[in-house]
Amino acid sequence: MIELKGVNKVYKTGDVETWALKDISFKVNDGEFISIMGPSGSGKSTLMHIIGALDTPTSGEYLLDGKDVSKMADDELADIRNDKIGFVFQQFNLLPRITVFRNVMLPLIYAGTPKEAREESARKALISAALPENWWTHHSNQLSGGQMQRVAIARALVNNPTIILADEPTGNLDSKTGEIVLGTFQKLHEQGRTIVLITHELYVAEHAERIIHIVDGQVKSDSKSHPRRKISMKDYKD
Amino acid sequence: MEISELLQEAFSAVTLNKARSGLTILGIVIGIGSVIAMISIGQGAQGSITSSIQSIGSNLILITPGFQRTPGSQVSAGRGSAETLRQEDADAIANQVSMIQAVAPEITRRYQITALGKNTNTSVVGTVSSYPEVRNIQIDLGNFITDQNVKDGSKVAVLGPTTRDDLFGTGVDPTGKTIRINNINFQVVGVTVAKGGSGFGSQDDMIFVPISTAQRYLEGDTYVTTISVEAQDAQSMTQVQDQITSLLLERHHISDPTLADFQVLNQTDILSTASTITNTFTILLASIAGISLIVGGIGIMNMMLTTVTERTREIGLRKAIGAKKRDISTQFLIESVMLTFLGGIVGIILGWMLSMLVTYFAGITTSISWWSILLAFGVSAGIGIVFGYYPARRAASLNPIEALRYE
Known part of the structure; x- marks a missing residue:
């Protein structure tokens, strides 16, 4: 469960103060699938960095599983990211010179998980992310965009995180592969995962159950997705 | 990780x-x-x-004359110039100092040598039979000087290989032939093995004669230029050196060691x-x-x-x-x-x-x-x-x- 209480983020350039986030408060319960939506410059990226423990708020509280993350030091934040957060990026950010399997295991290597357990988790994660097994030993730069994003999803799943944080996961994909990726998230949600999807496209946002709208660093609306889009995975067999 | x-x-x-x-x-x-x-x-x-350095001998101690000084005067004629070491000093070292393998006194001076119309100028070393052992010299042809030669004052000579080459030609066996040192005839009885010229002057360009002969016919007195002493082993070097120093100080009636008329050189010092x-x-x-x-x-x-x-x-x-x-x-x-x-x-x-x-x-x-x-x-x-x-x-x-x- 994540909870933000009056979170502010202020950047200072000389004497000029820029308020990237102003008094943001909301809660995401376990098992929820939400979208954070807003135009570019709205502060949604800053919000994602704070939720993802890449950055800390200037003031306010951020509780992740009841733990206050807002005042942690760099290495403590690294532990939180390793343990509780799974990132999926627009650019995939896979390491090109190692195999798919090793890419997926990487968070567990930093967690210090023993080899056997690591391989077992990576296998499960790749199956959940629906990447066919014959691709597992390929180098990640031999994969298509959709496949790469599914490897990234597997990597996000591998440490069994509290939330999966996806930043424009379909931004670099064509609409068909984009739908497959969104369908994968939907399936993970059905399995009980908590997913936070950050996007500027309403169409993508509508795949979640709930949409938080951010404009000028403030929550403009927080409501159920209506109508909610559903993807039938039967249409996409590969 | x-x-x-x-x-x-x-x-x-x-x-x-x-x-x-x-x-x-x-x-x-x-x-x-x-x-x-x-x-x-x-x-x-x-x-x-x-x-x-080790080829000149092992566990070697060299004793050379020091300053020549008149008692009560500060005038010095320079290190090594003095005639302060005698045959008797060498005998005393051999008899009184313990842990010694061998002692070889020597008198060295350069002379003009002639043989069969050829001539050369080289060092003539008057010494005793233990010299090859102390200074690590091997015999190639014939014999080295024997104790009997020294006792008799025989006019025999052992040539270094370079000297042999100069006087008789390369590879020739000169034993039995005659050479003239300072216009005195010597019979060649042996040739030493070449050591390669380095270290302290070439030991290949030398002539060895009995010390008694050198004293009687060439020098006319009993002073020696160097006494070589071989210690039993490397550990006893310092002790032997100390014993020699105090023995010679006593024999030369010198009470202050800084005024010693000889010096004792240790091979280890040279090596270091x-x-x-x-x-x-x-x-x-x-x-x-x-x-x-x-x-x-x-x-x-x-x-x-x-x-x-x-x-x-x-x-x-x-x-x-x-x-x-x-x-x-x-x-x-x-x-x-x-x-x-x-x-x-x-x-x-x-x-x-x-x-x-x-x-x-x-x-x-x-x-x-x-x-x-x-x-x-x-x-x-x-x-x-x-x-x-x-x-x-x-x-x-x-x-x-x-x-x-x-x-």
């Missing part, structure tokens, strides 16, 4: 761009290679100097002086070679900085999925140490080949010691740490958000 994982990551990063890694470690290869080669040349030189010289020489050569190591290290640092910039996004991703500062800096540090270590291995092989070539073409003895190889490994790993530290720290301190956005 486990060490095997770190090594695997570093290895794949280093081998990703083989040409660049290869060129970068070339600096280390040349640096380590030249350090190894220089040290081996220095060590080889030290070895050959040491063995040439020579080692000091060759060590200095080795250090000088190695430090010149060491400069190229520093240049090589800067090359490594340059490459690592480029690598960190190129892999900014990767560093951002690693941080996002939970890598701590230490994980990142260790990864890059291991990469640079791996580079320098590889350079070190290739450099050791190169240095070894260089010293073989030096031995082959220049004829200088070289020897590669284990410590120089260990040193090379240590130094190359050290360079990796020193010059990899700054790039690694830079990588570790990158902000993950900015690193992920880096294009």
Whole structure:
């Protein structure tokens, strides 16, 4: 469960103060699938960095599983990211010179998980992310965009995180592969995962159950997705 | 992060761009290679100097005359000039000093020598039968001077191989032939084995005669120029030296050791002086070679900085999925140490080949010691740490958000 209480983020350039986030408060319960939506410059990226423990708020509280993350030091934040957060990026950010399997295991290597357990988790994660097994030993730069994003999803799943944080996961994909990726998230949600999807496209946002709208660093609306889009995975067999 | 994982990551990063890694470690290869080669040349030189000093005898103590001083006067005629050592001093040393293997007094002076119309000018050494043992001389043809020769004052001579070559021609057996020293006829009874001319003057260009003969026919008195003493073993050297000093002081009625009219030289002192010289020489050569190591290290640092910039996004991703500062800096540090270590291995092989070539073409003895190889490994790993530290720290301190956005 994540909870933000009056979170502010202020950047200072000389004497000029820029308020990237102003008094943001909301809660995401376990098992929820939400979208954070807003135009570019709205502060949604800053919000994602704070939720993802890449950055800390200037003031306010951020509780992740009841733990206050807002005042942690760099290495403590690294532990939180390793343990509780799974990132999926627009650019995939896979390491090109190692195999798919090793890419997926990487968070567990930093967690210090023993080899056997690591391989077992990576296998499960790749199956959940629906990447066919014959691709597992390929180098990640031999994969298509959709496949790469599914490897990234597997990597996000591998440490069994509290939330999966996806930043424009379909931004670099064509609409068909984009739908497959969104369908994968939907399936993970059905399995009980908590997913936070950050996007500027309403169409993508509508795949979640709930949409938080951010404009000028403030929550403009927080409501159920209506109508909610559903993807039938039967249409996409590969 | 486990060490095997770190090594695997570093290895794949280093081998990703083989040409660049290869060129970068070339600096280390040349640096380590030249350090190894220089040290081996220095060590080889030290070895050959040491063995040439040891060829004049083992556990040798030399006693030479000191200043000539009139009692009560401060006028000195210079070291070695005095005629203060006598045959009796040598006999006394032989009889009274313990832990001695052999004693050989000698009188040396240069004379003009003639034989069958040829002539040469060389050192004539009047000595006793124990001389070959003390000064490490072997007989090639005939015999050395015997005790009987010394007792009788026989006019016999043993030639050094160079002198033999000069007077009779190379390889000729001159035993039984006659030579004239100072217009006195001597019969040649033997030739010594060539030792190679180095150390303290060539011992090959010499003529040995019985000491009694030299005193009676050539010198006309019983003073000796050097007394060579061979101690039992290396441990007893100092003790023998002390005993000789006090015995001679007593015999010469000198109470103040600083006014001694002789000096006692220990072979170990000569050896240690020579080692000091060759060590200095080795250090000088190695430090010149060491400069190229520093240049090589800067090359490594340059490459690592480029690598960190190129892999900014990767560093951002690693941080996002939970890598701590230490994980990142260790990864890059291991990469640079791996580079320098590889350079070190290739450099050791190169240095070894260089010293073989030096031995082959220049004829200088070289020897590669284990410590120089260990040193090379240590130094190359050290360079990796020193010059990899700054790039690694830079990588570790990158902000993950900015690193992920880096294009």
